[in-house]
Amino acid sequence: MNLKKSAIAAAIVGACVSSLANSKTLVWEDNFDGDSIDKSVWTYDVGNSGWGNNELQTYTDDTANAYVEDGNLIIQALQNDDGSFTSARLKSLGRMTYKYGTIEARIKLPDLDAGLWPAFWQLGGDYGQVGWPACGELDILEAGMAEALSAGTVNSEVSGAFHWWHESDDYTGQADYGQSKNLVDDFGSSTDLTEDYHIFGMTWTPDSIVMWVDDEANEVISIGSDDPAFDEFRQHHFLILNLAVGGIFPEIYANSEITAPMPAKMYVDYVRIYDNDDSSYSTEIALAEDTAKNGDVGVFSEGSNLSESLQLGTDTEMYVWNQNSMTATVSAEAAEGDEALEFDITAGEWFGMGFWMHYDLNLMNYENGHLNFKMKTTSSQTIGIGISSTGSGDAWVDLVDGDDTYGLERDGEWHQVSIPLSKLGVDFNTISQAFMIRGDAASEDFVLAIDDIYFSESVEKTAPTGVFSLYTETTEANSTFTLGTDGNLYIWGDTLLEATQTPFEGEESLSYYSSGAGWFGMAFTADSYYDLSAFDNDSAALNFALKTSSDTTFKIGMKSGSVSDIGQQWIEFTSGSDPYDFARDGEWHQVSIPVSDFSSEVDMSNVIQLFELLGVDGDISDIEIDDIYFSGGSSDSDNSDNCRPRSHKCHSHQKKHKHRHGGCTPPAQCAQSPRRN
Missing domain, CATH: 2.60.120.430 (Galactose-binding lectin)
Known part of the structure; x- marks a missing residue:
């Protein structure tokens, strides 16, 4: 998305492109008609690295930042109490790529004034092998540019751009070419970017690429791409949709300078790809299951x-x-x-x-x-x-x-x-x-x-039903997570030390105090993924006994999937406003968290960390947990005769390093290579 218009690049692009045929056949679409984002098509970029553009937001996979509602994908930028921002960036990398054809997205944008930077764009499928810009980048929609902010036209100005690595007798190096147009002044639109939906499209052939708005006649930018220097644009590309905050495009680099109304919502009605019905080439679609x-x-x-x-x-x-x-x-x-x-x-x-x-x-x-x-x-x-x-x-x-x-x-x-x-x-x-x-x-x-x-290949997942116990001696269960066999309990980064136990039930509990690292964490991590789909219902709960007298904020979480920071949900416990009627009086309290409080973010069919504890706001003087189990797992053939009490607990606690991205959100692989006390 780095728009750096180059005089050299401008000199090597085609001066004009032939008119486009209107005949085309729909070959792929996502109309966002379901109740959630299709994970077989879209995954996420997450983090706050600035993304090479000095962007201000942290991208998340949270449903607060990206969700489906009323037939729209909604990407929502939010401002936190401390002035920071979160948003979302979805990509089809490894899930769906395409080559040639006409692509359209019907999008309505939020008020961009000042500092928002929405985009609909794509990168070459060899991004992982050659990097950027050698993979090629096609920016079908960008808005929020600094020039439009200065001119007071930011909510009607759109940009298209090309970025690639150019090699020819005339020039070798990074090449960038972009242009902007005004919906109202240049195309006669009666509405700007925020008042109504507009269709942002690109017609991509072996010889030319044209980006347009609402109608193919409304050309924003084009190039003739039949030169070998444009090989980046003759391969499969994957799609990206995002809403950035700040950065080099709006030329805003401080949270305090963002004045756009929050929350800010980018509505995507659909994304569609058409074959251009040209006998000399055809559109190629590659889905994950194909490769x-x-x-x-x-x-x-x-x-x-x-x-x-x-x-x-x-x-x-x-x-x-x-x-x-x-x-x-x-x-x-x-x-x-x-x-x-x-x-x-x-x-x-x-x-x-x-x-x-x-x-x-x-x-x-x-x-x-x-x-x-x-x-x-x-x-x-x-x-x-x-x-x-x-x-x-x-x-x-x-x-x-x-x-x-x-x-x-x-x-x-x-x-x-x-x-x-x-x-x-x-x-x-x-x-x-x-x-x-x-x-x-x-x-x-x-x-x-x-x-x-x-x-x-993958082995069959364990799929418990009824009552599924993690750490209990007295609760009768249909199935049990056995420490040392099914997985282990891991202390992250030696951040917790064992304290005197005063069990809620049985003879043992998990009793800790901080080692002084300034954060702490632990998890029950399985050796293979669990299918907890039976607990993905309104009656199921994660149950445990908990006690502390500390005022330190902590979180209880679950994690699904293999990618760090994706598929994880935390429930925050804050002194003075603890959820689920928990009290910090140093006495035992039974806590039942509805599984539905996790399942909006956690894929319950693919869980790897079954129970997590995390604190990032300092040390904790005491915390004790016991009697951990899931209840309410539906089954067509629950058999009460299979219920049995857990016979023992394993107290060989494994220790692992904290999460490599800041030490806050432990990754799925934190449970590798355990070391026993």
Whole structure:
């Protein structure tokens, strides 16, 4: 969305584009007619990085910022009590891409004066491999520009733009070309951007691209794109819809300078893609299910079990990141087949390697599966195993000497290692590095060999009904989460220390005080995803006993899905206004949170963190929790004879690092590589 009009870029665009044919056939649409955003099409960008444009808002996946209502997708910017802003940015990355055709979105914008920056745009599908601007960017709608703010026309001025990496005899480098038009003055519209819906469209062919408003005759900007320098615009693109606050486009960089009325709502009635009915080309639509892999997919394997094997040089490349410390050779001493990879690691420097993908590998069917490989070494060095995705970055599991959780022993023999992919929280639709190894500087040289690397598909999820217990000794349950078998209880970043227990029921409780980190957190994290759909009803509840005498604010949460900060919901407990009749009197109180208070954000069919505690506003002097269970899980065949009391609690509390993005919202993979007390 960075609009930087370049004289060089302007000189190389086509001077005019031929008139467009009106005949076209609808091939894809999202009319937002349901009761929620279609997650098979849209995912989110989240965070407050500024997005390369010095934007002010924090993007979230909260239903307060993006939701469906009355046949519209509504993207809503909100201002918090401290003056900060939240909003939403939706993208179809890894879910839907297209190439060529006519695209339209019917949109009504909020009052943009001053500082709002709405956009409907798209990026090339190879964004994860080549980055920006080499992937190409097409901005079909942008509004809120500084020039229009100064002229008092911001609510009627629209912009279209192109960004790409241009290579030719005349110029090599970043190229940007944009133009703006006024709906009222240039196109004779009777309404501005805020008074009514307008259709923002683009007609995209192998030879030209035209962006327009309401009618193809209302051209905002166009280029002739038949030159090889425009290859970025001859590939599949994914869509983005967002409402930014501040940044380089409105040239506003302080919260206090945002004067646009809040809340601000961007209404999207539909997005539609048409084939242009041209015999020389056709529109291509690619949905996630079209590119999804199935079966055992090999990364470096000759196994007979494989349904498909990635090919070096075609699908993937292997890179050693630090050749000063890591040397790769092919060994004939394979665990299977004829070849294995052997790495000589030199002491004194970090080491690392990865299998980089030529395209985003779609492993949407593997989120609850396993990463499998054979490894041998005699080193006691901690070895990180990871994967990376375009949509959400990388994730790692540490193989620690003395902990054979995943199967590795340090005896110089081949061992089968199997890591649940639930421990590697990434966007599985967009895997950009299929396998990675890393480690800190070793104290002595060692050899590491690896072979038979492959992914196995998702296993069936556990789907409890009736009463599902997490931590109780007396509540009768239809099914039980067994610590050490089904998952574990993790303390994040050593932020909580065990205190004297005064159980609400039974013989044990979870009793803590802060270690002084300034924040604290813990979670019951499953080893594989749970399907809690039976509890997605108006009668189900998350029940627990709670007591504290501290005034520190804390949150109770649940987390679904594999991507950090997406699919998570927190219920805040604040002294003086605690919910659910909880009192901070140092006595036990039973709390029942309706599951519906979580399910607006949490995908109950895909839960990984079943119960979370988080505090980010300082330390807590005392907090004790007990008798945790879900109730009200509907089933067509609940059988009371299956009810049984939990026989014991596990008190081997596992500890993990705090969340890498600021230490506030723990990711789904926080439960990797546990260390027992």
